[in-house]
Amino acid sequence: MNGGVCIIGAGTSGLAAGIASTKYLRGTVCIFERNAESGRKFLLSGSGQCNVTHAGPIADFLNHYGGTKKVRFVKPALFAFDNIAVMRFFEQRGVSFLKREDGKIFPKSLKSQDLLNVLITEFRGQGGILQTETVVKNVSKVDAGFLLATNRGEFRAKKLILATGGQSYPSTGSQGDGFRFAVQQGHRLVKPKPALTPIIVRNYSFADLSGISFWSANIEVHRNSKRLTSGQGDILLTHRGLSGPGILNLSRNMEPGDELRVTLAEPKKFVPNIFSGKKTLKNALQHFGLAERFLMQILKSFSVTPDQPVAETNRETRKKLESILTSYPFVIESLGGWNEAMVTSGGVILEEVNRQTMESRIVPGLYFCGELLDIDGDTGGYNIQFALSSGFLAGNSSQNCL
Numbered sequence: 001m002n003g004g005v006c007i008i009g010a011g012t013s014g015l016a017a018g019i020a021s022t023k024y025l026r027g028t029v030c031i032f033e034r035n036a037e038s039g040r041k042f043l044l045s046g047s048g049q050c051n052v053t054h055a056g057p058i059a060d061f062l063n064h065y066g067g068t069k070k071v072r073f074v075k076p077a078l079f080a081f082d083n084i085a086v087m088r089f090f091e092q093r094g095v096s097f098l099k100r101e102d103g104k105i106f107p108k109s110l111k112s113q114d115l116l117n118v119l120i121t122e123f124r125g126q127g128g129i130l131q132t133e134t135v136v137k138n139v140s141k142v143d144a145g146f147l148l149a150t151n152r153g154e155f156r157a158k159k160l161i162l163a164t165g166g167q168s169y170p171s172t173g174s175q176g177d178g179f180r181f182a183v184q185q186g187h188r189l190v191k192p193k194p195a196l197t198p199i200i201v202r203n204y205s206f207a208d209l210s211g212i213s214f215w216s217a218n219i220e221v222h223r224n225s226k227r228l229t230s231g232q233g234d235i236l237l238t239h240r241g242l243s244g245p246g247i248l249n250l251s252r253n254m255e256p257g258d259e260l261r262v263t264l265a266e267p268k269k270f271v272p273n274i275f276s277g278k279k280t281l282k283n284a285l286q287h288f289g290l291a292e293r294f295l296m297q298i299l300k301s302f303s304v305t306p307d308q309p310v311a312e313t314n315r316e317t318r319k320k321l322e323s324i325l326t327s328y329p330f331v332i333e334s335l336g337g338w339n340e341a342m343v344t345s346g347g348v349i350l351e352e353v354n355r356q357t358m359e360s361r362i363v364p365g366l367y368f369c370g371e372l373l374d375i376d377g378d379t380g381g382y383n384i385q386f387a388l389s390s391g392f393l394a395g396n397s398s399q400n401c402l
């Protein structure tokens with residue numbers, strides 16, 4: 001079979017690219033997908049509920065992709081198919097959304113399957129061909145376009161869109177093949193690494209307290225005694241370390257050996273008389289609103305009992321308690337691997353891709369979208385939004401220039 005536009009990967013970005021390109025190219029667009037079903041990762045998203053995007057103004061999205069260097073790149077795609085356009089697209093096809101207090105957008109049914117069905121139905125309804133259980137093994141450039149070698153034979157394409165995702169959750173099908181194809185075509189990569197991942201903490205003493213959360217904690221990442229970066233967000237104690245949006249969002253910048261300093265209790269809550277009067281230590285510390293089990297553990301580590309009157313607690317211990325609650329040190333033993341990371345940071349380097357069209361600057365007719373690019377977003381719907389936006393832009397541009 002020969003296709004006008006071929007897309008590798010029927011995940012979030014590949015389906016968006018397919019929908020955009022079939023809009024005008026009936027019957028000539030084909031998506032190859034290794035799995036028997038499309039969108040495995042999309043189905044898992046948001047614990048199966050799919051946090052598809054965020055409610056904030058689209059201009060606010062720009063800073064959620066890991067720093068100022070990424071802003072210029074993500075802007076044309078995000079503005080071409082923004083969060084309002086995404087919601088409108090699904091609403092026109094019968095989906096209703098709900099907005100959580102934190103601005104995250106989910107389908108009202110809380111079923112990612114409902115959104116995935118819309119994407120697949122739309123693509124097929126416009127005449128797109130979805131060829132599942134087809135693994136693309138090799139991509140080569142030929143005169144009239146591209147030759148794809150698959151487990152089902154060879155296919156030719158005039159334009160090729162790589163939508164193979166990154167490397168995280170390889171069981172969903174994204175196993176890093178797209179990085180290999182991009183390199184074969186002369187592209188360079190920023191080394192892919194797991195991101196939006198929990199961390200394992202060295203000499204961790206809170207394994208028994210897994211499940212306890214801290215709301216909106218300040219987190220500083222220190223390397224070689226220098227502050228590298230910081231952020232704010234909820235933290236969750238796990239069996240082996242830390243997770244929660246505050247940790248996940250900063251994980252792209254972390255390395256084993258880094259020290260995190262976490263503000264568990266706000267310094268301003270340390271009023272001068274907190275340790276005065278006839279209170280016990282336990283009563284005094286309850287002022288901070290932290291989980292009692294956590295405070296008991298902290299007191300135990302100071303070899304003091306919860307019922308000890310504050311008046312009988314020496315100044316040094318009180319100072320140390322204050323210091324540890326306002327800047328708790330955690331040393332990173334390791335970061336979660338590919339099976340735990342929700343996304344891949346790194347990927348096809350952005351300078352070699354035209355951000356207005358998603359076309360390669362090296363190989364005309366080759367397009368990229370989604371996580372394969374050196375773009376990874378914060379939690380909150382930013383990754384699916386970018387996958388849909390960049391897929392839409394790649395699909396649109398590829399059919400425009402046929």
Ligand SMILES: Cc1cc2nc3c(=O)[nH]c(=O)nc-3n(C[C@H](O)[C@H](O)[C@H](O)COP(=O)(O)OP(=O)(O)OC[C@H]3O[C@@H](n4cnc5c(N)ncnc54)[C@H](O)[C@@H]3O)c2cc1C
Pocket residue numbers: 008009010011012013014032033034035038039040041042044045046047050051052053134135136137163164165166168169172173174175176177178341342343369370371372380381382383384385387
């Ligand atoms: C557990 C989990 C929860 C998440 N929750 C959210 C969330 O709530 N909100 C959010 O914004 N983001 C979330 N994400 C991230 C988001 O799902 C991804 O960033 C997004 O789906 C990436 O889209 P993509 O199209 O780039 O890649 P994918 O969706 O991974 O699609 C790539 C597709 O390409 C196929 N493929 C790869 N290589 C080949 C090949 N050689 N031949 C044929 N097919 C191939 C794969 O099988 C796969 O179907 C979550 C991720 C995980 C793992």
